[in-house]
Amino acid sequence: MRLELVKRAEHSALMAGLSPVVAVMLTMFAGGILFAAAGHDPLLALYKFFIEPLTDTWSLQELVVKATPLVLIACGLSVCYLSNTWNIGAEGQFVAGAILGSVLPVMVPGFQSWLTLPLMLLMGALGGALYALVPALLKTRFNTNEILSSLMLVYVAGLALDYLVRGPWRDPGGYNFPESRMFSAAATMPVLGDGRMSVSALVAVAVVVALAVLLSRTIKGFEIRVIGESPRAGSFAGFSARRMTVFAFALSGALAGLAGIMEVSGSIGQLLPTISPGYGFTAIIVAFLGRLNPLAILVAGLVLALSYLGGEAVQASMGMSDKIADVMQGMLLFFVLACDTLILYRIRLVRGPAASGEERRA
Amino acid sequence: MLEAILLTVITAATPLLIAALGELVVERSGVLNLGVEGMMIMGAVTGFAIANVTGSGSLGVLAAIGAGMAMSALFGFLVISLVTNQVATGLALTLLGLGLSGLIGEGFIGVPGQRLPRLEVPGLSDLPFVGPVLFGQDAVVYLALALVILVAFVLFRTRVGLVLRAVGDNHASAHALGYSVQKVRYLAVLFGGGCAGLAGAYMSLAYTPQWVENMTAGRGWIALALVVFASWLPWRVVAGAYLFGAVTVLTFHAQALGIGVPSQLLSSLPYLATIVVLVLISSNRRLTLVNTPACLGKPFVPDR
Numbered sequence: 080m081r082l083e084l085v086k087r088a089e090h091s092a093l094m095a096g097l098s099p100v101v102a103v104m105l106t107m108f109a110g111g112i113l114f115a116a117a118g119h120d121p122l123l124a125l126y127k128f129f130i131e132p133l134t135d136t137w138s139l140q141e142l143v144v145k146a147t148p149l150v151l152i153a154c155g156l157s158v159c160y161l162s163n164t165w166n167i168g169a170e171g172q173f174v175a176g177a178i179l180g181s182v183l184p185v186m187v188p189g190f191q192s193w194l195t196l197p198l199m200l201l202m203g204a205l206g207g208a209l210y211a212l213v214p215a216l217l218k219t220r221f222n223t224n225e226i227l228s229s230l231m232l233v234y235v236a237g238l239a240l241d242y243l244v245r246g247p248w249r250d251p252g253g254y255n256f257p258e259s260r261m262f263s264a265a266a267t268m269p270v271l272g273d274g275r276m277s278v279s280a281l282v283a284v285a286v287v288v289a290l291a292v293l294l295s296r297t298i299k300g301f302e303i304r305v306i307g308e309s310p311r312a313g314s315f316a317g318f319s320a321r322r323m324t325v326f327a328f329a330l331s332g333a334l335a336g337l338a339g340i341m342e343v344s345g346s347i348g349q350l351l352p353t354i355s356p357g358y359g360f361t362a363i364i365v366a367f368l369g370r371l372n373p374l375a376i377l378v379a380g381l382v383l384a385l386s387y388l389g390g391e392a393v394q395a396s397m398g399m400s401d402k403i404a405d406v407m408q409g410m411l412l413f414f415v416l417a418c419d420t421l422i423l424y425r426i427r428l429v430r431g432p433a434a435s436g437e438e439r440r441a
Numbered sequence: 442m443l444e445a446i447l448l449t450v451i452t453a454a455t456p457l458l459i460a461a462l463g464e465l466v467v468e469r470s471g472v473l474n475l476g477v478e479g480m481m482i483m484g485a486v487t488g489f490a491i492a493n494v495t496g497s498g499s500l501g502v503l504a505a506i507g508a509g510m511a512m513s514a515l516f517g518f519l520v521i522s523l524v525t526n527q528v529a530t531g532l533a534l535t536l537l538g539l540g541l542s543g544l545i546g547e548g549f550i551g552v553p554g555q556r557l558p559r560l561e562v563p564g565l566s567d568l569p570f571v572g573p574v575l576f577g578q579d580a581v582v583y584l585a586l587a588l589v590i591l592v593a594f595v596l597f598r599t600r601v602g603l604v605l606r607a608v609g610d611n612h613a614s615a616h617a618l619g620y621s622v623q624k625v626r627y628l629a630v631l632f633g634g635g636c637a638g639l640a641g642a643y644m645s646l647a648y649t650p651q652w653v654e655n656m657t658a659g660r661g662w663i664a665l666a667l668v669v670f671a672s673w674l675p676w677r678v679v680a681g682a683y684l685f686g687a688v689t690v691l692t693f694h695a696q697a698l699g700i701g702v703p704s705q706l707l708s709s710l711p712y713l714a715t716i717v718v719l720v721l722i723s724s725n726r727r728l729t730l731v732n733t734p735a736c737l738g739k740p741f742v743p744d745r
Contacts, residue, residue, distance in 0.1 A: 082523075221724035223716075227662060227666045227716075227719060231659070234658070234659050234712045235712050238708050242705035363536075364533075400547050403544065405539060406544055409536040410537060412532070413515070413537065416519060416523075420523040420525060424742075
């Protein structure tokens with residue numbers, strides 16, 4: 080028995096809407112098997128993982144806190160992936176944004192005015208964009224593979240942050256802990272609600288709306304799609320794939336950098352050796368689960384944020400490893416990609432041995 | 442001192458060499474598997490765990506190869522049978538591998554590990570200097586070099602290699618000639634997975650005989666870069682792997698000597714070196730285009 084793919088005459092709109100839902104359900108099913116294999120009641124664990132975090136206001140706020148960076152980064156990545164450029168280094172751009180954005184509160188802590196925070200956000204976005212431009216320019220100039228170069232820079236950014244908080248940026252009054260000084264009130268994102276939720280969430284929503292308009296209503300959005308689907312057609316239309324690479328990287332880097340500085344000045348409040356539980360990589364899953372559509376990314380960001388909370392929940396209440404969350408995320412991306420095949424193809428199971436190949440040769 | 446450095450260079454280079462060699466075969470068949478890091482870390486944790494439970498390093502190595510192959514089979518099913526996007530699927534494999542290895546390895550953190558035994562060649566290993574370096578390594582080091590010879594021979598001197606390269610260069614023609622593109626690619630992907638698993642086991646059983654979360658630290662990605670560096674030729678992978686092994690080891694020794702440079706800067710050298718090497722190689726289009734498999738990363742759906 081084997082699989083055969085039959086190309087559909089046109090994209091299946093039904094499957095396009097259904098595939099992310101099916102993928103999430105398959106992930107829950109596989110997750111249940113995983114919980115059972117680890118010796119826990121799968122239904123109880125699934126409830127603790129996926130439902131319980133949604134039942135009280137504290138964790139709902141926390142859900143928004145975790146979804147904010149994911150949505151911001153995934154929005155930028157979706158522009159890259161739509162235009163067929165592969166930025167995999169958002170994690171590094173997140174850190175770079177956090178570092179450059181923290182220059183003011185760490186090095187000039189006395190500068191406290193209404194300008195402090197806007198300047199920090201600007202520098203954060205700039206830091207992420209500049210960091211993302213390295214792989215972009217290496218690609219357009221030297222034809223260097225952007226996947227590998229952007230990824231290598233993730234490790235470099237992490238080490239740079241580690242150096243800063245252990246070395247020159249260490250809090251002079253911090254008992255030698257590897258952390259920067261706490262940011263002043265003027266350098267901190269205004270809080271919404273009674274938890275860690277801040278104005279960052281509103282920024283993310285604004286970005287989603289702006290990007291949705293850009294993609295669906297402007298020439299730039301059209302250009303992104305054309306270059307992504309057919310670079311040749313794009314060049315006939317006078318669109319430059321090289322300039323698009325630079326644009327997509329700069330935009331996604333800026334959004335990742337913005338997410339970085341907002342995370343640091345919002346829910347963390349200072350620089351630490353590690354400021355991200357892998358947001359830059361998880362955002363790749365968010366982008367695909369949201370089918371590279373900003374509005375759907377907003378929903379997908381909440382789903383993936385739930386996986387972080389769910390991981391913490393099963394760890395706290397059932398004594399399971401919070402690594403479960405990472406596994407769930409990886410499985411989810413697999414299922415999303417597999418289900419997406421159904422949009423373009425019908426799958427047929429064919430009995431008997433392969434009809435092509437060997438027989439034809441004989 | 443020099444002898445010790447050479448020994449560590451070889452140990453540091455071997456996992457890169459094996460993983461890159463496997464990926465080279467995969468890419469020669471036209472498939473880009475970005476999941477090397479994920480398969481490698483799964484090999485590392487499986488090898489460590491099985492060696493620890495059974496007390497046998499060899500069993501650990503075999504289990505690691507199996508784990509790598511299982512991961513790559515999953516990747517192959519999506520990419521070859523379901524024609525999903527290869528870049529995204531490879532990333533998924535890495536994310537899954539990093540998560541799963543963390544989960545499996547949680548109970549093994551801080552547990553003393555097994556070290557692969559060294560193969561001593563009687564008489565020769567006792568020679569001064571060349572003895573330990575050339576004749577006192579563990580079996581995997583020799584296996585890696587044997588694999589290079591094998592892969593180079595099969596790829597360029599046998600019919601199997603010809604078919605593999607044809608599938609990678611022009612899958613439509615290979616299909617029209619009656620070769621099963623999918624079967625060839627499945628086999629190549631499985632070989633690559635086995636190699637990545639073995640490379641991972643080498644990390645946790647020989648390089649640093651212990652389990653640390655994320656211990657491959659990007660070596661899977663460096664192996665991918667090495668394939669580009671080698672412009673898809675097996676012998677150049679050896680040169681690249683030893684070069685990178687040397688860079689890694691030199692940063693350790695510079696740290697030990699207390700050179701007045703932040704340790705983080707030294708640690709970032711292998712990653713920066715990877716970027717520099719990629720730039721140097723890829724800016725020379727003549728060199729890369731000649732050997733790049735023309736169908737690399739392109740999906741293939743057989744018609745009937």
